[in-house]
Amino acid sequence: MIAMGKRVLVTGPLVIKKGGVQEDATLRFFTVRGRYPPTMADHGPDACLEGMLTLAGDKRWTVDRAHALHGVTTYVVHSFDRTALLFSIPLLVRRPLLTETPVDARGSSGAVASVIERIKQKAQTDPALGPLIGRGTRFPHQVASVTEPYTIVASLATLASDLWHTDNRNYADSEGIHLLLHGSLPCPPEFSPSEITTCTETIARLCEAVSAIVCSFPARDLETAWIGTLDQELLSEALPSLGLVTFIGDGSSLARHYTRYRPFFRTAGPKEEVNIPFTCPWDLEPYELELPVSNRTRTGLGIRKKEVFAVAGSNAQGKTTFLDGIISGMDDHAAGDGRELVVTVHGLCTAEAMTCLMTGGDISMFFSELPPGIGGTPRAASGMGSGSMNMAFQVQRAIWRGAPILIIDEDRAAPNLLVRSCLQTGDITPLSEILARDRGKMGETALVFAACAMDTLVAQADRIMVLDRHVAYAVDRTVFRKKVAEFLEKNASDLREGNV
Numbered sequence: 001m002i003a004m005g006k007r008v009l010v011t012g013p014l015v016i017k018k019g020g021v022q023e024d025a026t027l028r029f030f031t032v033r034g035r036y037p038p039t040m041a042d043h044g045p046d047a048c049l050e051g052m053l054t055l056a057g058d059k060r061w062t063v064d065r066a067h068a069l070h071g072v073t074t075y076v077v078h079s080f081d082r083t084a085l086l087f088s089i090p091l092l093v094r095r096p097l098l099t100e101t102p103v104d105a106r107g108s109s110g111a112v113a114s115v116i117e118r119i120k121q122k123a124q125t126d127p128a129l130g131p132l133i134g135r136g137t138r139f140p141h142q143v144a145s146v147t148e149p150y151t152i153v154a155s156l157a158t159l160a161s162d163l164w165h166t167d168n169r170n171y172a173d174s175e176g177i178h179l180l181l182h183g184s185l186p187c188p189p190e191f192s193p194s195e196i197t198t199c200t201e202t203i204a205r206l207c208e209a210v211s212a213i214v215c216s217f218p219a220r221d222l223e224t225a226w227i228g229t230l231d232q233e234l235l236s237e238a239l240p241s242l243g244l245v246t247f248i249g250d251g252s253s254l255a256r257h258y259t260r261y262r263p264f265f266r267t268a269g270p271k272e273e274v275n276i277p278f279t280c281p282w283d284l285e286p287y288e289l290e291l292p293v294s295n296r297t298r299t300g301l302g303i304r305k306k307e308v309f310a311v312a313g314s315n316a317q318g319k320t321t322f323l324d325g326i327i328s329g330m331d332d333h334a335a336g337d338g339r340e341l342v343v344t345v346h347g348l349c350t351a352e353a354m355t356c357l358m359t360g361g362d363i364s365m366f367f368s369e370l371p372p373g374i375g376g377t378p379r380a381a382s383g384m385g386s387g388s389m390n391m392a393f394q395v396q397r398a399i400w401r402g403a404p405i406l407i408i409d410e411d412r413a414a415p416n417l418l419v420r421s422c423l424q425t426g427d428i429t430p431l432s433e434i435l436a437r438d439r440g441k442m443g444e445t446a447l448v449f450a451a452c453a454m455d456t457l458v459a460q461a462d463r464i465m466v467l468d469r470h471v472a473y474a475v476d477r478t479v480f481r482k483k484v485a486e487f488l489e490k491n492a493s494d495l496r497e498g499n500v
Helices: 040-053 105-123 127-133 140-147 193-216 219-242 319-328 387-400 431-437 477-497
Strands: 007-010 028-031 061-063 075-078 084-093 152-154 171-173 176-186 244-249 287-290 297-304 308-312 342-344 349-351 356-361 375-377 380-385 405-409 446-451 463-468 471-475
Touching: 040 075, 040 084, 040 193, 061 193, 084 140, 084 193, 105 127, 105 140, 105 152, 105 171, 105 176, 105 193, 105 219, 127 140, 127 176, 127 193, 140 176, 152 219, 176 193, 219 244, 219 287, 219 342, 244 287, 244 319, 297 446, 308 319, 319 342, 319 405, 319 446, 349 387, 356 387, 380 387, 387 405, 463 477, 471 477
Parallel strands: 308 446, 308 463, 349 405, 405 446
Antiparallel strands: 007 028, 061 084, 075 084, 084 176, 171 176, 244 297, 244 342, 287 297, 356 380, 375 380, 463 471
């Protein structure tokens, strides 16, 4: 029995007796209201969708019915205020991209990303592309995320799922280029046959305009984007054989510009104001690498396997931005993003302080005894862990997993887990002492950390890079350790004499 007033999904022949309606086997949503058939207003969005799915297309494009998942990739629904129709329709453009560019197909996401960004740009001025920006609707900002610029072309992470970018629904294969179109149309006052036809024709013009852009896109530009992506992917695979876990190319611009739709550093675009390009200091022994496909030679900073690398400097000098850049190196970026030459091996981990429940976490590398209120043992601690305990667990978990690189930012860390305080008991061994006396506990994991006020931790680094006004300089490890010793001795003397 079907409850009255409910919205149901029909997947096969359905007959509703006693004043109901008979439906064929077409997959569709409809609403049952009391004992009466659905009205045209209820059927309207479904009728529009049915018209869109039956569009004939032409030799350049067709509706991608094979990838039409009703309610997921294919729908027409009212907006919340019922003044617009929100739609999603899969499109197949028959441009044989994979045969045009005889290069490894793994770089094709770069070409597809270029096409998508070109369509976004054209949507602002081309009337036929108006549905992508909600032109003519009362609240076009409802679909503003569709045309938000995006400079990541490939990522193993699920990023910016509300933005239009290359993914498993926007890609190229032997059939052509698959694109998932989203947008909104003005909702007609009533869904008469003529209004439904108007909606369908609007989508047809949209598909035609999109296919025209795709088919006219210069092959040379597509190949350039393709090769740029493939360079990044192959370099990431080659880093371990070079003894590296990350490479930051000279000229990389790591500072980000955040927007309402891209508030995360990995998805944010390049900062347009002050954005000083990175240059590896000569004393840090820059690497010179040949990009695998373009055969271009690039220099930059290479961080080595099992290395402890410190990023030091005063407040607000770009340390966190530098670490964010390394993390972003796991993604492939489009030309102009600023991070195209930042490449990091996959499997990177981070550790930061947070207060949350622990259930059997191993913190024995740092804690020899558990504080009151925490159950279990240091190898299997349970309870509401402090910031330092949870961070200790994250560090050990990364090492146990064999993470190639671990990132720690002083701004987000538990200081009492990194350096010793005179108030700490012997039950806790901070990271600085582990690095000094038992480096083997780090396993195969390289450590990259940013610090300002943790000199005794920085002193344990194999190499030290200082950022001053966003420019990188190298500091000799021996010289730094001597300077720290003198600084601590002076502080001790001042304390004894009461000068501070």
